[in-house]
Amino acid sequence: MKNRILERVDEMTEEIIDFTLDLIRIPTVNPPGENYRDCAELVRDRLRRFGFDVELSWSEGRPEHTSKHPRVNVVGRLQGLRDRPCLHLNGHVDVVPPGLGWSLDPFKGIVRDGRIYGRGSADMKAGLASAICAVESLRRAGVHLDGTVEISATVDEESGGFAGAAWLCEAGRIHSGNTDYVIIPEPLNVDRICIGHRGVYWFEIESLGRIAHGSMPFLGVNAIEGMSRVLEAIRDDLVPRLASRRTEMPVVPRDARRPTLNINSVVGGQPGQEFPTPCVADSCQATFDRRFLLEEDFTSVRAEVSELLNRVGRDFADGQLILRDLMVVDPVSTSTDCRLVRGLGNSVDEVLGRRPDFVASPGTYDHKHFFRVGGIEQCVAYGPGVLEQAHQPDEWCSIEDLVNATKALALSVQDLVGRKP
Numbered sequence: 001m002k003n004r005i006l007e008r009v010d011e012m013t014e015e016i017i018d019f020t021l022d023l024i025r026i027p028t029v030n031p032p033g034e035n036y037r038d039c040a041e042l043v044r045d046r047l048r049r050f051g052f053d054v055e056l057s058w059s060e061g062r063p064e065h066t067s068k069h070p071r072v073n074v075v076g077r078l079q080g081l082r083d084r085p086c087l088h089l090n091g092h093v094d095v096v097p098p099g100l101g102w103s104l105d106p107f108k109g110i111v112r113d114g115r116i117y118g119r120g121s122a123d124m125k126a127g128l129a130s131a132i133c134a135v136e137s138l139r140r141a142g143v144h145l146d147g148t149v150e151i152s153a154t155v156d157e158e159s160g161g162f163a164g165a166a167w168l169c170e171a172g173r174i175h176s177g178n179t180d181y182v183i184i185p186e187p188l189n190v191d192r193i194c195i196g197h198r199g200v201y202w203f204e205i206e207s208l209g210r211i212a213h214g215s216m217p218f219l220g221v222n223a224i225e226g227m228s229r230v231l232e233a234i235r236d237d238l239v240p241r242l243a244s245r246r247t248e249m250p251v252v253p254r255d256a257r258r259p260t261l262n263i264n265s266v267v268g269g270q271p272g273q274e275f276p277t278p279c280v281a282d283s284c285q286a287t288f289d290r291r292f293l294l295e296e297d298f299t300s301v302r303a304e305v306s307e308l309l310n311r312v313g314r315d316f317a318d319g320q321l322i323l324r325d326l327m328v329v330d331p332v333s334t335s336t337d338c339r340l341v342r343g344l345g346n347s348v349d350e351v352l353g354r355r356p357d358f359v360a361s362p363g364t365y366d367h368k369h370f371f372r373v374g375g376i377e378q379c380v381a382y383g384p385g386v387l388e389q390a391h392q393p394d395e396w397c398s399i400e401d402l403v404n405a406t407k408a409l410a411l412s413v414q415d416l417v418g419r420k421p
């Protein structure tokens with residue numbers, strides 16, 4: 001049976017490549033979220049052709065769902081003998097803007113030297129095509145399903161996934177009451193299974209001073225000076241403290257096995273048209289990206305920042321320092337000992353001839369929604385493409401990876417929900 005499935009995948013190679021190219025040729029650039037409808041219809045039609053019951057799900061009520069840039073998700077269901085176990089394969093359709101530095105057309109869909117090139121080739125249209133074709137290979141191999149397979153193609157992962165995966169989970173379409181396993185074919189390398197990600201805390205610090213004439217700065221309070229004290233304290237105090245912590249999660253690259261803090265932006269003073277105004281800066285804002293570990297909890301992560309501000313604030317007594325939370329995502333981690341991870345690990349081994357490594361992602365992806373909102377504990381990312389290609393100019397995915405990931409996913413579908421021979 002397994003050989004029959006693997007043969008069907010090999011026979012489907014051209015079809016998998018062509019489907020990936022068709023997806024790349026629809027520029028679903030996010031932000032702002034372009035051409036989602038065209039892409040959803042392409043996925044819907046393909047799933048229907050492959051025997052799925054398919055619904056389009058519009059993200060009604062979400063502020064980013066507008067008439068100019070509507071948000072629409074696709075959910076396909078291939079019903080087996082029973083509803084459970086239910087395996088859900090989820091891929092996001094949005095891609096980040098191409099950016100500069102391309103030597104070829106990012107949306108033409110080009111095959112060259114065994115690679116598929118284009119924005120979204122790795123992250124993650126190859127993964128979506130791979131998941132869909134993996135399930136179809138079982139059908140062509142005559143495998144019947146005991147359980148049920150679902151495939152969703154969702155929007156907005158690159159901007160948080162709130163109108164996409166989160167929306168489907170909140171609507172009750174995907175949750176632990178109807179779904180047992182989730183695999184997200186993100187590009188984490190064909191020989192690695194990603195079990196989760198670190199947490200995120202985005203915050204803004206605003207420094208408020210008092211305006212005065214620039215020729216008499218002693219009459220005012222300079223907000224930029226206040227911010228520079230904050231930045232110094234972060235560099236000298238907080239960052240070394242963070243560097244001394246370690247996580248047990250197998251985060252890659254290794255330098256991300258500790259908490260990190262990035263200064264995203266600093267804006268201050270009163271910029272004039274050509275010259276700065278001759279004033280003491282009365283305000284300065286900075287945004288920060290703090291990534292935290294499974295071993296840290298958000299309350300203490302935030303307290304560390306607010307205590308630092310209190311301390312610095314004592315030397316900036318005439319000014320004011322304000323902390324605002326912008327976004328919080330808790331870390332997630334799936335046990336490597338669960339049914340999903342053991343089964344997928346065996347499937348990868350059967351295809352590649354070696355055990356996969358377990359990794360965790362330094363940044364977040366839709367896993368958080370399936371676990372935090374949907375309550376589904378067994379969720380991993382596994383798919384074709386190398387992580388380093390994501391969001392790069394001349395992004396590519398190797399065809400060999402694409403076929404191998406499809407085989408591993410196909411064996412996994414058979415293992416988790418297929419009828420045993």
Ligand SMILES: [Zn+2]
Binds near residue numbers: 092123124157187365
């Ligand atoms: Zn992605």
